[in-house]
Amino acid sequence: MTPDRRSILAGAAGVALSGLPWRGVRAQAGSIKIGVLNDQSGVYRDISGPTSVACVRQAVQDLGTLGFAVEVVTADHQNKPDVGSNIARQWIDRDGVDVIVDVPNSAVALAVNGVVREKNKVYLNSTAATADLTGPQCTPNTVHWTYDTWMLARSTGGAMVKAGGDSWFFITADYAFGHALERDTTNFVKAQNGRVIGGVRHPLGNTDFSSFLMQAQSSRSKVIGLANAGADTINAVKQLAEFGVTRRGTKVAVLLMFINDVHGLGLQAAQGLVCTETFYWDLNDRTRAFSAKVKPHLAGNMPAMSHAGCYAAVLHYLKAAQDMGVAQAKASGAEAVARMKAMPTDDDCFGQGSIRADGRKLHPSYLFEVKAPNESKGPWDYYKLLQTTPAEEAFRPLAEGACPLVRS
Known part of the structure; x- marks a missing residue:
């Protein structure tokens, strides 16, 4: 068994033990499978790692009955673009992963961004910072949620x-x-x-x-x-x-x-x-409520903006999948992202917001x-x-990003 395969199986086992309603490593036709791809052991472990996984699980739990099952798997990309892109391909081709989340390290993120577009799945970036993901490298399959350079x-x-x-x-x-x-x-x-x-x-x-x-x-x-x-x-x-x-x-x-x-x-x-x-646990009543809810699952850590982005992005994606129907969401990642962009966002971490045509999530x-x-x-x-910088001023103007989706 390869190390990557062990990581995937271990991630799925960890989810099953948590008591949430997902089982196994093979996605079913009526379920959504989410892969949390991040740094589990290196320099970015504390700002991604197990805390991001816990926040993704919290998003699934908070939505309650969706009408479809949700499975979560995890893997460590070791901050290597080739490892990250290989895991992404294996997840999509072999294990039926529909959505990839988190992905700290911009070099890994750009590699995964290309794989997800090729396979027409969904990439919810929270922790990679490069603004090129909503600029020259933007795709109809990617949402850049939390912050950027x-x-x-x-x-x-x-x-x-x-x-x-x-x-x-x-x-x-x-x-x-x-x-x-x-x-x-x-x-x-x-x-x-x-x-x-x-x-x-x-x-x-x-x-x-x-x-x-x-x-x-x-x-x-x-x-x-x-x-x-x-x-x-x-x-x-x-x-x-x-x-x-x-x-x-x-x-x-x-x-x-x-x-x-x-x-x-x-x-x-x-x-x-x-x-x-873009998030602080003690910023307001909603951020405090979210942090108090997830903190027991964090082994002494606290959620940073990167973790909050994983939570909020998955929450919004699942709302979109429920709105459009799970079969359609699984069939086309680009259509799922388009539905996300068409729906206003609202969560306890970032409040109300929106997603632009280039995939940039807007918030203060x-x-x-x-x-x-x-x-x-x-x-x-x-x-x-x-x-405080308001949402409409915090990120690069749409016309200045050179995103092909905007030019077209």
Whole structure:
């Protein structure tokens, strides 16, 4: 038995043990099969991994009686595009998977995006950040739900420049996500008459940032932009603190940070950092209700925006499948996504919203500052809200994305 097959079987077994009404690994004609494809063991485990799976299961449970069965399987793509695309093909061709969800790592996401279009299934992206998924690589089969590099660059990057950070040095994860985030942030910096002095790129899963930090310091830039995520961000921020970078007046722009990263850093190290998220568990009554409901299934973790996106995207997809009929939803992923776009969205994580023609899900974004230890009232009370960007302004304008669906 191959490792990928073991992962799939283990995921299905985990679902069966949860007590929810799905069984087996072979989809039936009257059922929907959802594959949660993510990082179960690497640098993005905390921002995807088992918590995303739990949130997908919660979405199924919350809808109650659908009139059709739902099965969930999981697999670890190991942050490798070839592994991810191979799992996607096996799931669709052999195991009858109708929908693939989550997929952190933009290189893997772009590969899966192509497979799903070829097979006419559905891809609900929550955790891959590249805005190319709703730009040149957009397809009628993909919905990009939670956040993207354009939104992060506009919110966090734009705020740093307005605050006087007009010279930048980037420390960038050397793959599609990091490249896209650096590119989009650079565009916003230059548009506000700022300049990029230089940058370095590091491999995924890097542990020693000392040489990169020395180059950043020697550049004398006002801002060091971290275009990475997950464990890479945690390691970089910890070492920035050890180097005493911020004590010398240099600002750090953590362009993608999740509440789980703050938890890993601790408030003593993370205090004062500014980040952008589209969901926070303590944002309002609905987000608190969702988080309280799912928290018992998270083994000490809390939902970040990436996990909330998995929940909300699956919830909306299942509503669309119920509306159009499960047979039609299974027969054509493009038609299922079209139905999703035609229906307004509403869930406890993001509130009311919509999905554009390019597959971009629209909702507000929030600029947060991490609290100091003496400001926090308890576990996971980490953010104070600085700014809200409304849904119609938070993401790249439709006409500027170069999405073939829009041009046609």
